[in-house]
Amino acid sequence: MFAKFLSLYCCCLLVSLNAIAQKVVIKGVVTSRNEPLENITIKVLGTKISTKSGSTGIYLLNGVPFENCDLVFSGIGYQSKKVKVALKGDTLMVNAEMLSLASDLNDVVITGVNRATQLRKSPVPIAVLSKKTMDQNVNTNLIEAIVKGVPGITAVTTGPNVSKPFIRGLGYNRVLTLYDGLRQEGQQWGDEHGIEVDEYGITRVEVVKGPASLTYGSDALAGVxxxxxxxxxxxxxxxxxxxxxxxxxxxxxxxxxxxxxxxxxxxxxxxxxxxxxxxxxxxxxxxxxxxxxxxxxxxxxxxxxxxxxxxxxxxxxxxxxxxxxxxxxxxxxxxxxxxxxxxxxxxxxxxxxxxxxxxxxxxxxxxxxxxxxxxxxxxxxxxxxxxxxxxxxxxxxxxxxxxxxxxxxxxxxxxxxxxxxxxxxxxxxxxxxxxxxxxxxxxxxxxxxxxxxxxxxxxxxxxxxxxxxxxxxxxxxxxxxxxxxxxxxxxxxxxxxxxxxxxxxxxxxxxxxxxxxxxxxxxxxxxxxxxxxxxxxxxxxxxxxxxxxxxxxxxxxxxxxxxxxxxxxxxxxxxxxxxxxxxxxxxxxxxxxxxxxxxxxxxxxxxxxxxxxxxxxxxxxxxxxxxxxxxxxxxxxxxxxxxxxxxxxxxxxxxxxxxxxxxxxxxxxxxxxxxxxxxxxxxxxxxxxxxxxxxxxxxxxxxxxxxxxxxxxxxxxxxxxxxxxxxxxxxxxxxxxxxxxxxxxxxxxxxxxxxxxxxxxxxxxxxxxxxxxxxxxxxxxxxxxxxxxxxxxxxxxxxxxxxxxxxxxxxxxxxxxxxx
Missing domain, CATH: 2.40.170.20 (TonB-dependent receptor, beta-barrel domain)
Known part of the structure; x- marks a missing residue:
């Protein structure tokens, strides 16, 4: 009787050890409104296991213990999401649809700072203008759209096609304009010298109101x-x-x-x-x-x-x-x-x-x-x-x-x-x-x-x-x-x-x-x-x-x-x-x-x-x-x-x-x-x-x-x-x-x-x-x-x-x- 019990105990122990030793791969795609999301953090709750989604929204978690767990999806500008996962098999697909935060206070910004930062965490006054907003305010040029959408921004104009941005009463070389992070250089000293940018190709505008010389040096005295x-x-x-x-x-x-x-x-x-x-x-x-x-x-x-x-x-x-x-x-x-x-x-x-x-x-x-x-x-x-x-x-x-x-x-x-x-x-x-x-x-x-x-x-x-x-x-x-x-x-x-x-x-x-x-x-x-x-x-x-x-x-x-x-x-x-x-x-x-x-x-x-x-x-x-x-x-x-x-x-x-x-x-x-x-x-x-x-x-x-x-x-x-x-x-x-x-x-x-x-x-x-x-x-x-x-x-x-x-x-x- 004791021998049978010992044999049964050993079998159970082996099964348990095998289950404990087994590791699982979890992968999937992170999206928002059917568009893949990049740089979303995916973490196995209660462990140090984490990864980030790639440019196509795909992520891969290796070495997840074989037990039920919670996955937490988080990223700046999106509501965090917790997903309960019941592990079955060696590989598991878990996709996640993220919801944007309702407030623009949480948008990701790059201008004036050096890492992706939530607006609510930045002490510098920053405004963000989306393409949707610019489209709904049909404009002759891009600066005109910014003036309409951001309080404190004005422009010196010379006709409908020349607008030079001013931030809180300061302009010319005191406002640094960037294209995709590259400072714009095009004879800004002239009154009738506009901004050489294709307005139709811009999907987002970020405005720093205040000195941004820390990041960019001269010419960012009024903002960026x-x-x-x-x-x-x-x-x-x-x-x-x-x-x-x-x-x-x-x-x-x-x-x-x-x-x-x-x-x-x-x-x-x-x-x-x-x-x-x-x-x-x-x-x-x-x-x-x-x-x-x-x-x-x-x-x-x-x-x-x-x-x-x-x-x-x-x-x-x-x-x-x-x-x-x-x-x-x-x-x-x-x-x-x-x-x-x-x-x-x-x-x-x-x-x-x-x-x-x-x-x-x-x-x-x-x-x-x-x-x-x-x-x-x-x-x-x-x-x-x-x-x-x-x-x-x-x-x-x-x-x-x-x-x-x-x-x-x-x-x-x-x-x-x-x-x-x-x-x-x-x-x-x-x-x-x-x-x-x-x-x-x-x-x-x-x-x-x-x-x-x-x-x-x-x-x-x-x-x-x-x-x-x-x-x-x-x-x-x-x-x-x-x-x-x-x-x-x-x-x-x-x-x-x-x-x-x-x-x-x-x-x-x-x-x-x-x-x-x-x-x-x-x-x-x-x-x-x-x-x-x-x-x-x-x-x-x-x-x-x-x-x-x-x-x-x-x-x-x-x-x-x-x-x-x-x-x-x-x-x-x-x-x-x-x-x-x-x-x-x-x-x-x-x-x-x-x-x-x-x-x-x-x-x-x-x-x-x-x-x-x-x-x-x-x-x-x-x-x-x-x-x-x-x-x-x-x-x-x-x-x-x-x-x-x-x-x-x-x-x-x-x-x-x-x-x-x-x-x-x-x-x-x-x-x-x-x-x-x-x-x-x-x-x-x-x-x-x-x-x-x-x-x-x-x-x-x-x-x-x-x-x-x-x-x-x-x-x-x-x-x-x-x-x-x-x-x-x-x-x-x-x-x-x-x-x-x-x-x-x-x-x-x-x-x-x-x-x-x-x-x-x-x-x-x-x-x-x-x-x-x-x-x-x-x-x-x-x-x-x-x-x-x-x-x-x-x-x-x-x-x-x-x-x-x-x-x-x-x-x-x-x-x-x-x-x-």
């Missing part, structure tokens, strides 16, 4: 705008894409874009080609505004390889824009636009009137800009266990020609070629005591050369930037702390630059020092600029739905080339710029505090900022001892750069209502307020209120939108929506009035509306997405204080009492996106 292109993430072996077409009635703009994507094995490929053309835009006061037509072409392609060691992506883009140059010249009585037909002997008061046939043509007139931008870059990540190395290198070439000679239409007035090599190296160290840290080194080498031109506003220069930084962050219960320090060095230099006479046409040209007609326009220059910057901030999560953020940051910006070196006419801006080579770098100290609540029926955020700037550089119109404008080139204004202390402060408030009892309704509201004070004591003592404020400061803005979205399909229409929004701009009576640099701008209110939907077949297949937008429905005649065309006026008085050029009037837009 990162424009992220599309990268495919669908099943392997399929070709997908879209065809987008857009029409705008006001200026007849026609835009078309086709994008394709393909995934094979570990490779992802993208390709896009875009074309846009428009005639002159119209408003109620000026009619069709001569000189505002444009034609734009874009081409881009990329290839990305994903492996267990990381990834490597190589991309190339090409941008080509023909854009007319408005000058605002008119007949003094009829106020009809006139055009320049002579170089020598040109008289603004006796120019011929532009014919009606020339106002509505898509043909680009002889006085125009031709901008070309080439970009080639590689971004790679190499994983080393719990650390990774990120490398970004890229080359860019910006070619800008401005044709302003009607009797010599093939002769460029401005012709500059800017070549830039960018490098960016970041090493994310292994976590130590809960601290995530990054070491970085980045910068650029830049060469600018003038070609066969007649105007030379800036010299031929060489520039070399290098900076190193350390960044760290740590979570301690409800508190997240992050900060770092950076040091920068910029070298800029140029040789003597001589300008003489071209005997063939009588215009100026670049000559050697030995040319008898030559004069020294830019004496040689060599200088190093140094900057120390950093930040420290924390986020206190009072609860899952209520948090407080605070951040203090020091930014640095070296003077740009036009601020220190300019001495000549920029034909496209109709301005003669005069720089100052004694300028010091700008440094700012900005404090931010934010309160954010994510409630059941509303998202509420309040952001306050205070920004003190040392050595602030700004433009001021130049006058003589009698107070009269200095005219160096007839028909063009003259501006001289100034430097002083400055202070900017303000707030942004957002209240977005989405009642759970009325899921179809959303009511979004935002307010942005900025005050810019000039703290130049000498000017203030001499001129008082005329010099009290800084130029280019936006007025108080309030935006409100009410939107209704059907929660169920209505025939072929899937979740159609209808919305109406209002944008209120207060009077801007706080402006830089000294020497008539700026003038009072009356407030205005614009009412806009839109409808749209996805069209699907009965089987659920998407036919297309359609969007219909009406901007400035009531055709209000208005001038934005940041519209440069407001100051294009040659007469002190006009018959209709209006001065300068007005913004675009009513505009109906229609956009269709057809999946391929």
């Amino acid at each position: 705008i990162n424009m992220i292109p599309y990268m495919p993430n669908f099943e392997e072996g399929k070709l997908k894409g879209d065809f987008t077409t857009n029409y705008q009635r006001n200026n007849g703009m026609i835009g078309s874009s086709i994008g394709l994507a393909y995934i094979k094995n570990d490779w992802k490929y993208t390709f896009r080609v875009t074309g846009k053309t428009a005639h002159n835009y119209r408003n109620r006061v000026d009619g069709l505004v001569y000189g505002t037509a444009f034609r734009e072409y874009n081409l881009s392609a990329s290839a990305r390889l994903d492996k267990t060691w990381g990834f490597s992506k190589t991309a190339i883009t090409y941008y080509n824009n023909l854009m007319e140059i408005p000058d605002g010249s008119r007949d003094s009585l009829s106020r009809r636009f006139t055009r320049q037909v002579l170089d020598d002997g040109d008289d603004i008061k006796n120019r011929p009137i532009v014919a009606d046939s020339e106002l509505k043509t898509y043909t680009i007139n002889p006085l125009h800009q031709h901008i070309q931008h080439y970009r080639f870059y590689n971004t790679s990540q190499f994983k080393f266990g719990t650390s990774d190395l990120n490398l970004l290198i890229g080359g860019q070439q910006s070619v800008r020609r401005e044709y302003n000679h009607p009797t010599w239409p093939g002769q460029a007035g401005l012709y500059v070629v800017l070549n830039t090599f960018n490098y960016d190296l970041k090493y994310n160290l292994p976590d130590f005591a809960g601290i995530e840290s990054t070491l970085g080194l980045n910068g650029m080498y830049q060469v600018n050369r003038s070609k066969a031109a007649t105007d030379f506003p800036i010299p031929d220069y060489n520039l070399f930037d290098v900076g190193a930084f350390y960044f760290a962050k740590k979570s301690m219960g409800k508190v997240d702390v992050s900060g770092g320090i950076r040091i920068d060095r910029r070298n800029i230099n140029w040789d003597n630059f001589y300008v003489g006479t071209n005997v063939q046409n009588g215009f100026d040209k670049q000559v050697s020092a030995n040319d008898p007609t030559g004069k020294l326009q830019f004496p040689s220059f060599h200088k190093n600029y140094y900057g120390l910057s950093g930040s420290l901030g924390l986020t206190y999560n009072i609860s899952e739905k209520f948090l407080i953020k605070a951040n203090i940051a020091r930014g640095y910006r070296a003077p740009n080339i036009t601020e220190i070196g300019s001495n000549g006419l920029d034909p496209g801006a109709h301005i003669v710029y005069l720089g100052n080579r004694t300028f010091k770098p700008e440094f700012n100290l900005q404090q931010d505090i934010g309160i954010i609540a994510y409630l059941k029926d509303a998202d509420i955020s309040v952001e306050l900022f205070n920004n003190n700037i040392q050595n602030y550089i700004y433009q001021s119109r130049l006058t003589d001892a009698n107070g009269n404008p200095v005219v160096i080139v007839p028909g063009n204004l003259t501006y001289q750069y100034q430097q002083s202390k400055a202070r900017l402060y303000g707030a942004e408030i957002s209240i977005n209502l989405h009642p759970t009892a009325l899921k179809w309704l959303s009511f979004n509201n935002s307010l942005a307020y900025t005050v810019g004070l000039n703290q130049n004591r000498e000017l203030l003592d001499q001129h008082g209120n005329e010099a009290k404020y800084l130029p280019f400061i936006p007025p108080l803005q309030v935006r409100t939108e009410i939107k209704a979205t059907a929660q169920k399909p209505m025939g072929i229409f899937d979740k159609p929506y209808i919305k109406i929004d209002a944008a209120f701009f207060a009077d801007q009576d706080r402006f830089y009035a000294l020497d008539n640099t700026e003038s009072f701008t009356a407030g205005y209110t614009l009412i806009n509306g839109g409808i749209g939907s996805t069209l699907k077949t009965k089987k659920g297949k998407t036919i297309c997405d359609i969007f219909l937008q009406a901007d400035n429905i009531f055709n209000i005649a208005y001038q934005s204080n940041l519209n440069r065309l407001k100051y294009f006026e040659y007469y002190n008085h006009s018959p209709n009492g209006r001065s300068g050029i007005y913004n675009m009037g009513r505009n109906l837009s229609f956009k269709v996106i057809i999946p391929i």
Whole structure:
């Protein structure tokens, strides 16, 4: 009896030991809305066994003990998911469908930080704009979409195709624009120099509001705008894409874009080609505004390889824009636009009137800009266990020609070629005591050369930037702390630059020092600029739905080339710029505090900022001892750069209502307020209120939108929506009035509306997405204080009492996106 019992016991023991020793493989695919998810962490609860999903959403867990267990799926931007698993056999398939977090507070962001970070954990004010939002606000250019979607962002404009972003009253080289993480370099110093990016190829925009010099060095004093292109993430072996077409009635703009994507094995490929053309835009006061037509072409392609060691992506883009140059010249009585037909002997008061046939043509007139931008870059990540190395290198070439000679239409007035090599190296160290840290080194080498031109506003220069930084962050219960320090060095230099006479046409040209007609326009220059910057901030999560953020940051910006070196006419801006080579770098100290609540029926955020700037550089119109404008080139204004202390402060408030009892309704509201004070004591003592404020400061803005979205399909229409929004701009009576640099701008209110939907077949297949937008429905005649065309006026008085050029009037837009 005992022998039988012993035998049975041994058999049971062997079976048990075998079961204990057996290991199981668990694999599967992680998706969200039928799209595979990358970098989702899958962990066996109660063990140290974990892995991450790959680029196609596939994951593999080896060595799982043979017993029932719980798998936990988690990733930034998605709700964590627990799956109970009953192990059977040697291999088990467990797929997981993840749900996106409802609040944008949890989106993944890359800009301004060095690792994937939740918005709620970042103390730096950051906003994210999705492609869906940009599509629903049909726009003429990408910056216009950002202005509509992010409080605190404005733009200086020169017609509908040129928008330069401003963040909280600071712009030009103080706002760093990135394309897929690569800093955009394309003669940003000019008023009429826009952003050379294909708006149809951007799927996401991330905006840092505040100094981001810690990560990027000079030129991120005000913040960063990162424009992220599309990268495919669908099943392997399929070709997908879209065809987008857009029409705008006001200026007849026609835009078309086709994008394709393909995934094979570990490779992802993208390709896009875009074309846009428009005639002159119209408003109620000026009619069709001569000189505002444009034609734009874009081409881009990329290839990305994903492996267990990381990834490597190589991309190339090409941008080509023909854009007319408005000058605002008119007949003094009829106020009809006139055009320049002579170089020598040109008289603004006796120019011929532009014919009606020339106002509505898509043909680009002889006085125009031709901008070309080439970009080639590689971004790679190499994983080393719990650390990774990120490398970004890229080359860019910006070619800008401005044709302003009607009797010599093939002769460029401005012709500059800017070549830039960018490098960016970041090493994310292994976590130590809960601290995530990054070491970085980045910068650029830049060469600018003038070609066969007649105007030379800036010299031929060489520039070399290098900076190193350390960044760290740590979570301690409800508190997240992050900060770092950076040091920068910029070298800029140029040789003597001589300008003489071209005997063939009588215009100026670049000559050697030995040319008898030559004069020294830019004496040689060599200088190093140094900057120390950093930040420290924390986020206190009072609860899952209520948090407080605070951040203090020091930014640095070296003077740009036009601020220190300019001495000549920029034909496209109709301005003669005069720089100052004694300028010091700008440094700012900005404090931010934010309160954010994510409630059941509303998202509420309040952001306050205070920004003190040392050595602030700004433009001021130049006058003589009698107070009269200095005219160096007839028909063009003259501006001289100034430097002083400055202070900017303000707030942004957002209240977005989405009642759970009325899921179809959303009511979004935002307010942005900025005050810019000039703290130049000498000017203030001499001129008082005329010099009290800084130029280019936006007025108080309030935006409100009410939107209704059907929660169920209505025939072929899937979740159609209808919305109406209002944008209120207060009077801007706080402006830089000294020497008539700026003038009072009356407030205005614009009412806009839109409808749209996805069209699907009965089987659920998407036919297309359609969007219909009406901007400035009531055709209000208005001038934005940041519209440069407001100051294009040659007469002190006009018959209709209006001065300068007005913004675009009513505009109906229609956009269709057809999946391929």
